[in-house]
Structure formats: structure tokens, C-alpha cells
Amino acid sequence: MQKLIALSAILGLAGCATLTNDAMTPVAVSFSDGSNGRCVFDNKRGSWDEMIPSTTMIRRSDDPLKYRCTTKDGREVAGAIPSTMGGKIVASAIFLDFGIVDAITDKHREYPSSYVIPIAQLENATGSN
Numbered sequence: 001m002q003k004l005i006a007l008s009a010i011l012g013l014a015g016c017a018t019l020t021n022d023a024m025t026p027v028a029v030s031f032s033d034g035s036n037g038r039c040v041f042d043n044k045r046g047s048w049d050e051m052i053p054s055t056t057m058i059r060r061s062d063d064p065l066k067y068r069c070t071t072k073d074g075r076e077v078a079g080a081i082p083s084t085m086g087g088k089i090v091a092s093a094i095f096l097d098f099g100i101v102d103a104i105t106d107k108h109r110e111y112p113s114s115y116v117i118p119i120a121q122l123e124n125a126t127g128s129n
Contacts, residue, residue, distance in 0.1 A: 036071065
């Protein structure tokens with residue numbers, strides 16, 4: 001009986017995203033045209049001001065990661081990167097705490113590991129008619 005309890009505890013702990021996922025997750029971000037610039041990312045867990053292209057450590061959250069960006073040549077873009085639910089919450093819900101801890105900490109949420117921000121092409125400066 002003790003072996004069964006120990007095995008259940010080990011499986012439960014292995015399934016909990018709170019114990020196996022870091023609160024921060026790396027997101028590699030670039031502009032679609034390869035230009036450089038700066039972006040401010042934010043969600044309910046924090047705000048990050050970063051040069052682009054880069055890999056930024058972002059706090060996991062259940063809401064979209066909003067961005068406001070400006071390229072070095074002055075073009076601006078805003079949008080959001082969706083947050084998805086990771087598979088580890090299912091194991092947590094079955095084995096340990098019904099997913100309650102993960103739902104509070106958002107450690108079961110994921111952003112894509114890389115994201116390309118669509119940016120409008122720079123208009124031709126020569127102005128041909």
C-alpha cells in the first residue's frame with residue numbers, strides 16, 4: 001500500500017506544471033522584414049522593453065502578450081501573441097490538485113517559442129509615378 005501511495009505522489013508531482021515549469025519562458029521575436037527596432041511587451045504579470053530582434057524572458061500568463069513596436073525607421077505596429085494551455089495541467093488536474101495551483105500561477109500557460117511580428121513594408125522613397 002505504501003508503494004502505491006509513493007508512486008501516486010511521484011506521478012502527481014511530475015504532472016504539475018507549477019513544479020516543472022519555470023514562471024518565465026523565452027520568446028524569440030523578430031520583425032517580418034528583418035528590420036531592427038524596439039518593442040514593449042506586456043501582460044497582467046509584467047512589462048518588458050526590448051530591442052528587436054531578440055529573445056526575451058516573458059512571465060507566463062493566461063492573457064495574450066500585447067506588443068507595441070517601433071522600427072528604427074519609425075514604422076509602428078501593435079498586436080498580441082496568444083497564450084495557450086500546456087499539456088501538463090491535465091496531469092496536474094488528474095494526479096495532484098485538480099489544476100488549482102497551476103490556474104493561480106499561470107505556469108501551465110505557454111507563448112510560442114518564436115514569433116514574427118508582421119510589419120508593413122517601407123514605402124519606396126523615390127516616389128515613382
